[in-house]
Structures are given as structure tokens and as C-alpha cells.
Amino acid sequence: MLIDFSSWTQSQKQWHEITQQGMLWPVEKNFAAHSQLIKMLLRLNQELADKYLLTNQTDIATYYLIPCYTNLPQHKSLWVKHGHWE
DSSP: OGGGOHHHHHHHHHHHHHHHHGGGSOHHHHHHHHHHHHHHHHHHHHHHHHHTTOOSOSSHHHHHHHHHHHTSOOSHHHHHHTTOOO
């Protein structure tokens, strides 16, 4: 059941706080709160996929490795910033 996942409960609390107070916050705090909420929802997505075997790969490590590789920064300045591009 969805309610059994702590990330679902945390996401609901975070969303409630954002909708009630977010417009009163500075832009940076509002952006950070939304970013944190997105991270929690992505974690929930991963937990649900793992629990109910909703991945397309038989090897779970491969399933999570592929997005890491395919979502690498495409812009050269991001690589330079992190010391990966000369």
C-alpha cells in the first residue's frame, strides 16, 4: 500500500507546506523546497518500482546504471566546471 512508504508521507507533508507557505518564502527557499520534493518523489518512484517489480531489466543494478550514463551533462561548461573536460 502506498501509505506504507515513508517517502510518500514525507512528500505529502512537503507539498502541503509548499502550498500553504511557499509564496511567502524567498525564491531560493521555494526553489530548494520544490527541488527536495522532486527528489522525494523520485525516491518514491524507485521504491515502488523495486517493491512491485516494475523495472524492465532483470538485473536491477543495470536498470539504475543506464539512466546514470544516459543523463550525463550534455553541455561542455558543465563538464569543465566539474573537471571532466579539458
